[in-house]
Amino acid sequence: MSDNPIGASYVYLLEPEVRFLEAAVEHLIPTDELGAGARDACVVVYIDRQLAGSWGTHGRQYRSGPWMDGTPQQGYQSRFTPQEVYRIAIREINQHCRAAFDRPFAQLSPGAQLSVLKQLEKDEIALPSMSSKFFFDLLWRNTEEGYFADPLYGGNRDKVGWKLLGFPGVPSSNYRHLITSSEPYNAEPVSVLDVQSGKVPVDAEGFPKHVMIKPNKEN
Amino acid sequence: MSATKLKPVDVVVVGSGVVGSIMSMELASAGMSVVCLERGRSIDVNTDFHKPDVYDELKYDRHSDIFQNLSRDTLTFRNNDAQTALPMRELGAFKPGEMVGGTSAHWGANARRFLPHDFEMRSQIQQRYGKSFIPEDCNLQDWGVTWDEVEPYYDQFENIFGVGGKAGNLNGEIQAGGNPHEGPRSREYPNPPTQATYEGSLFGDAARSLGYVPFQGPTAAMTQDFRNLYRTQMLECAHGGFCSSHVCAQGAKANPLVAVFPALSRLPNFELRPLCNVLRVNTDSTGKKATGVTYIDARGNEVEQPASIVILGAYCFSNTRLLLLSGIGTPYDPRTGKGVVGRSYAYQQGGSVNVFFDDREFNPFFGGGMVNTSIDELNGDVIDRGPLGFIGGAYVDVAARGAAPIKGKVVPPGTPAWGAEWKKAVAHHYRRNLRISIHATCLSYRHNYLDLDPTYKDAFGLPLLRMTFDWNDNDLRMMNFMNERCTEIGRAMNGSGIGGKGKGTHFSMVGYQSTHNVGGAVMGSDPSTSVVNKYLQSWDVPNLFVVGGSAFPQQPANGPTETIGMLACWTADAIKESYVRKPGSLV
Numbered sequence: 001m002s003d004n005p006i007g008a009s010y011v012y013l014l015e016p017e018v019r020f021l022e023a024a025v026e027h028l029i030p031t032d033e034l035g036a037g038a039r040d041a042c043v044v045v046y047i048d049r050q051l052a053g054s055w056g057t058h059g060r061q062y063r064s065g066p067w068m069d070g071t072p073q074q075g076y077q078s079r080f081t082p083q084e085v086y087r088i089a090i091r092e093i094n095q096h097c098r099a100a101f102d103r104p105f106a107q108l109s110p111g112a113q114l115s116v117l118k119q120l121e122k123d124e125i126a127l128p129s130m131s132s133k134f135f136f137d138l139l140w141r142n143t144e145e146g147y148f149a150d151p152l153y154g155g156n157r158d159k160v161g162w163k164l165l166g167f168p169g170v171p172s173s174n175y176r177h178l179i180t181s182s183e184p185y186n187a188e189p190v191s192v193l194d195v196q197s198g199k200v201p202v203d204a205e206g207f208p209k210h211v212m213i214k215p216n217k218e219n
Numbered sequence: 220m221s222a223t224k225l226k227p228v229d230v231v232v233v234g235s236g237v238v239g240s241i242m243s244m245e246l247a248s249a250g251m252s253v254v255c256l257e258r259g260r261s262i263d264v265n266t267d268f269h270k271p272d273v274y275d276e277l278k279y280d281r282h283s284d285i286f287q288n289l290s291r292d293t294l295t296f297r298n299n300d301a302q303t304a305l306p307m308r309e310l311g312a313f314k315p316g317e318m319v320g321g322t323s324a325h326w327g328a329n330a331r332r333f334l335p336h337d338f339e340m341r342s343q344i345q346q347r348y349g350k351s352f353i354p355e356d357c358n359l360q361d362w363g364v365t366w367d368e369v370e371p372y373y374d375q376f377e378n379i380f381g382v383g384g385k386a387g388n389l390n391g392e393i394q395a396g397g398n399p400h401e402g403p404r405s406r407e408y409p410n411p412p413t414q415a416t417y418e419g420s421l422f423g424d425a426a427r428s429l430g431y432v433p434f435q436g437p438t439a440a441m442t443q444d445f446r447n448l449y450r451t452q453m454l455e456c457a458h459g460g461f462c463s464s465h466v467c468a469q470g471a472k473a474n475p476l477v478a479v480f481p482a483l484s485r486l487p488n489f490e491l492r493p494l495c496n497v498l499r500v501n502t503d504s505t506g507k508k509a510t511g512v513t514y515i516d517a518r519g520n521e522v523e524q525p526a527s528i529v530i531l532g533a534y535c536f537s538n539t540r541l542l543l544l545s546g547i548g549t550p551y552d553p554r555t556g557k558g559v560v561g562r563s564y565a566y567q568q569g570g571s572v573n574v575f576f577d578d579r580e581f582n583p584f585f586g587g588g589m590v591n592t593s594i595d596e597l598n599g600d601v602i603d604r605g606p607l608g609f610i611g612g613a614y615v616d617v618a619a620r621g622a623a624p625i626k627g628k629v630v631p632p633g634t635p636a637w638g639a640e641w642k643k644a645v646a647h648h649y650r651r652n653l654r655i656s657i658h659a660t661c662l663s664y665r666h667n668y669l670d671l672d673p674t675y676k677d678a679f680g681l682p683l684l685r686m687t688f689d690w691n692d693n694d695l696r697m698m699n700f701m702n703e704r705c706t707e708i709g710r711a712m713n714g715s716g717i718g719g720k721g722k723g724t725h726f727s728m729v730g731y732q733s734t735h736n737v738g739g740a741v742m743g744s745d746p747s748t749s750v751v752n753k754y755l756q757s758w759d760v761p762n763l764f765v766v767g768g769s770a771f772p773q774q775p776a777n778g779p780t781e782t783i784g785m786l787a788c789w790t791a792d793a794i795k796e797s798y799v800r801k802p803g804s805l806v
Contacts (some may be wrong), residue, residue, distance in 0.1 A: 041507055055282055062293040062306045064675065068307045073298055080741055121636075131307040140637055148624035149277040156703045164642070165649040167336040167584055167624045171459030175585050179458045179619060181419040184580040184650070195271040206468070207269030207459070 010045070010082060018044055019120070020090045021139075027114050028064050028143045034158045037202040038147050046146030046155030056083040063124040078130060082138065089135035092127040094118070152193040163190040170195060173207040220451050222513055222521040228252040231512055231526035232251040232791055233541065236321020237258075237780060238766045238787040240483060240593040245791035247489040254490045254524060255382050256514055259285075259318035261493040264466070264476050264608060273461060273468040276623040282462045285325060288316045291678040296339040296534055297664065298689040298725050300553065306675050312727065314464065315534045320476040322534055322734055323780055327463035328472050329658075330382040331614070331777035332373045332438035332785070334599040335366035335459075336404040340610075340725065340773070346720055354693050356561045356587045358663040359610065360772045361652035363744040363753035364498030366402045369789055373638050374405055376784035380473035381445040381453055383410035384437030384723055392796065398434045400595040404625035411444045418581055418653040419592030431594040436616055439473040439781075447473075449482035457467075460621025462587025469482065480538055492516070498679060500545040502760060509547075509763045515679065516723040528794065531765045532787070538769035539564075539669050539739030540684040548740075548750050548759050552669050553687070559750045560740060563663035564686065565774040566726065567622035567735035568613070570657040574715040580650050583627065587621025596672075597704060598776050609697040611660030613776045615705055617653055626731070628734030629654065653712075655705045659698060661774040669739045687725050735779050737771035744806075754793040755786060756806045761804045766790050 010018055021044045031037035050056055051146060058081045068077040078085060094104040101108055105116060119125045121140075123133035148154030148162070150169075156162065162169055169189035187210035194200040200208045202215065229251035232239045247253040247292035262268075273279070287293070287310070295304035316322035336343055341359045368643040376382075386407050387397025396412075405606050412435040415423060423433035440456040447453065456471040470477045481700045483489055494517035501510045501523065542548055542560045551781035559765050590764060595615040596602065604610060620627060629652050672685040702719050709717045741747030746758040755770055757763040764788055768779045775782075797805055 029642055030639050032639055032642065034642060037642075058290075060282075060284070060290050062289040062308045062675075062719065064306070068303065068305060071302065072304045072365070073723075073725050073729065074296060074309050075728040076308045096462050113775055116469075145277060145281065145625055145636075148640065150275050152275070153277060156581075161624060164646045165628070167649070170271045171457070171584070173457060173462075175458045178582070179585050179590060180414045180416055181582070185582045185585070191273055192271045202270070205457075207457075208271070 010048045012056065013044070013051065016104070016107060017037070017086065017090050020094065020104070023048060023106045023113055024117060024139060025143045027117055028140060029061070029147050035164055036157070037067060038143050040157065041147050041155055041160045042157040043146035043155045046149065047142050048155050049154045051083045051086060052143060057081050078134065082137050083134045085130065088129050089127065093125070093167045096125055096127070126165060150192045154192065159191055168210060170208050172210040173203060173205055174210065187211060188213055224523045224766050225614045227511070227527070228254050228458055228524040229526065230528045230530060231256065231524050232532050233512060233529045234321060234533030235319045235491065236316065236475060236533070236534070237323045237784045239321065240479040241784060241787040242530055242791045243768065244479050244483045245788070246794060247409065247483065247486045248489065249795045251289050252488045252529055253288050254492060256495040256512070257319050257491065257493045258496045259316070259493060262319045262476055262493070264470065268466040268468045270468045271733060273465055274459070276461070276556040276625050279461070280623065280626060280745045281462070284308055285316055285318045286467065287317045292683070294686055295672045295675050296320060296686045296728055300687060304672055304685045304687065307728055311729050312732045314731070315536065315734065315738055319480070319491065320474055324474045324476055324775050325464050325469050326474065328438050328440040328783045329778045330377070330380060330437045332391060332402065332489070333775045333782050334400065336599040337775035338362045338364055338366055344562055344599060347600065351612065356665045357693065358665060358772070360743055360748055362772060363749070364743055370402065370405055370786055372788040372792065373781070375448070375788045376781065378409050378448040380439045380478055380784060381410055381441050381447050382408050382414055382437050382439050382443035383407040384443040385412040387434060393615055396434060398593070399432055399480065400597050400598060400601055408437060410445055413442055413590040414436055415592050416585070416590055416619045416799070419590070419617050420655065421712050422591045422655065422708065424541060425708050426594050429708060433592050433594050433598050436589070436591040436593035438589035441471045446792060449477055449479060451478055451481040453477050456588035457650050458588050458619065459583050459585050460583050460623065462621050479772040496538065496679065498544065498681065500531070500541060500547060502545070502547065505657060509760050523565055529763045531783060532767055535736045535739055535768040536669070536684050538767055539764050542740055542750065542765065543671050544681060547757065547763065548637060553666055553668055556665055559748065563738040563741050563772055564667050564669045564688060565735045565738045566661045566688065567774050568659035568661045568698055569733055570698055570702060570719065572655045572702060572709050572719045573652050574655065574709040574712050574714040575631055575652045575718070577715040578652065581653060583620055583622035583650060586621035589618060591616040591618035597701060607700060608672055609700065611662060611694065612699045613657045613659035613701045615701070616658070618656065618657055620650070620654065631716050655709055657698070657701045657705060658778060659695055659701060660776050662691065663738055663773040689698055690724060723759065735774060736769040737779055740765045740769040742770040743772060752806045755790040756805055762802065764790055764794070
């Protein structure tokens with residue numbers, strides 16, 4: 001399904017978790033006439049790789065106790081790492097869905113899924129181990145990252161997030177001449193992955209040459 | 220385990236950022252033996268910041284290994300004394316650096332001098348409006364230096380960092396094209412100014428129609444290839460974005476790695492020691508003389524480096540914390556208002572007004588290099604504060620943002636936070652808006668301060684620094700005023716919509732704001748309200764100099780880096796010209 005060699009393989013996430021996340025992220029950034037949504041952009045692959053890496057285990061974050069809830073202004077205060085947050089929260093949300101609807105989140109109707117997500121966002125579902133809003137906010141943050149970060153990280157398949165915006169990715173050496181221009185600059189986006197994998201050559205300065213495209217039609 | 224004691228050197232410098240690198244360069248060039256200790260790793264700009272790897276928003280904006288590694292050392296934070304401070308577990312509001320080159324390696328290149336007013340804010344406000352105009356709990360104070368004293372050192376720093384701009388005031392004569400409200404400059408900028416972007420021109424026209432005087436603000440991203448005062452070479456900015464939070468792969472954004480270290484590392488009497496964590500400044504039995512510093516080296520050994528002069532040139536937080544850990548100076552007590560170390564912590568106020576268009580399309584990904592069109596009429600004390608009822612000001616600009624796709628999207632107020640409508644909005648508006656940014660003062664208050672946390676420890680078992688900080692009524696009133704003025708300018712651009720970025724009434728650690736943290740070891744002329752004198756020399760320990768953002772008594776609008784660099788030049792000169800001839804207090 002992907003031109004990305006990472007494909008749809010999962011290092012940390014378990015299959016039922018993948019199903020949960022694919023269903024959830026598709027509501028957060030849906031597929032529509034503007035292009036692929038988060039599921040088809042492989043945002044769940046992105047989340048999996050983040051959870052498996054240093055960020056997922058909070059390798060560079062302060063992790064010592066004591067732990068308290070704190071105020072909203074004090075930020076992340078969970079004693080759980082992102083890996084643990086996803087595993088615990090997905091299990092507990094599925095338990096909630098089974099109790100309320102007799103099936104896990106991924107098997108609910110799209111309308112019911114959307115309603116559960118909105119409840120999570122408003123902290124209206126009382127999960128046993130954490131605030132549902134806390135999980136929702138983390139999921140949204142990672143979804144947005146996965147949709148718009150360099151495809152190097154497994155998401156933003158085919159640079160769909162960048163095409164949606166008209167963001168050209170790795171800059172060309174031309175910007176220096178165009179910085180005062182009032183003409184819209186429209187180029188096929190280039191990713192770090194494109195350069196690393198040899199799909200796009202670079203000039204002597206190390207900048208890729210952009211392939212210009214016609215301006216996007218009004219969206 | 221006892222510390223390994225090394226041979227004494229003339230000077231030991233803690234930190235290798237703007238302050239550490241420039242002071243090392245100045246003092247080593249004068250013939251002194253200098254050792255510079257840096258907690259972060261050493262950097263080879265050609266391999267560490269290689270194209271295309273640098274053009275990665277996720278890596279450098281969110282997960283960067285050039286920011287402070289919080290697993291070893293962070294700070295705790297609360298809005299007020301009634302709360303329990305909790306650790307900053309992940310980076311949010313600000314991003315202190317951890318590498319050779321320091322925080323300034325990833326700065327935004329905004330290279331503004333402060334205004335003359337900023338150095339004498341208390342006395343000038345008091346004279347113009349009366350003492351009762353200053354909020355009772357505000358620590359507003361003068362710096363102990365004046366514009367005329369420090370102007371040559373701004374000039375020196377600008378010739379090290381290759382600042383580009385157009386003078387607005389040359390020796391008292393107002394110059395067309397520059398900022399008419401800046402302090403008198405002794406000469407032009409070393410590099411030419413930037414040129415206005417499309418967005419900048421729209422802003423400039425709108426501002427001019429309302430009576431403001433727009434100009435191209437200064438930048439420390441090279442506006443042409445440039446060889447600086449130390450004969451190091453920097454290249455012209457390519458405006459590829461990925462600027463603030465990133466280190467420039469082009470070598471175009473001045474920072475210690477490209478502006479100082481290529482020359483500094485050639486000096487035989489200079490030694491850089493990376494991966495060394497300083498634990499404390501040592502003093503002799505009188506407590507009045509520093510004998511050197513103790514640190515943990517890369518292999519985990521405890522090492523004592525004796526020195527005749529100790530310079531704390533680290534980030535605001537580290538400078539203050541090292542003083543507290545070393546028992547130098549009286550810690551500030553917010554209940555009595557007495558004591559000085561940790562007193563007058565301040566931050567930076569900021570906000571923005573976005574103007575949306577249906578009929579204009581921009582290239583928001585161009586930029587970086589601080590290409591900005593600015594106005595300064597709202598800054599300093601230019602317009603009468605009397606009827607406004609607040610102290611402080613802002614400069615306002617439209618800068619080429621290099622808007623990156625994760626964090627650089629803007630949608631009109633009322634847009635859903637996610638889902639199909641949000642997706643449509645980001646697609647439509649990403650290239651059809653411009654941002655008017657407000658960069659504003661943050662005053663110091665009695666109840667905003669730094670001290671040692673009673674509970675949380677760093678990886679060496681030492682207490683974390685604790686920050687107690689919140690916004691204040693004066694600053695919030697000032698920001699409301701600035702938002703109203705920027706909304707007027709925005710409306711004059713005839714966009715399809717306008718929206719400000721709302722800010723809570725409480726300072727929050729969540730979401731990036733600015734890495735402009737200042738105070739805690741402030742400079743001044745009175746030892747009861749300052750840690751260091753006008754030469755950044757400790758009142759208590761005259762062979763200790765504490766230099767950096769930590770010395771700011773409050774935060775002016777203009778961004779701290781240029782003034783931090785200026786203070787490094789100023790202090791180095793005082794040491795070279797006065798202190799070494801007659802060691803002891805310089806005042």
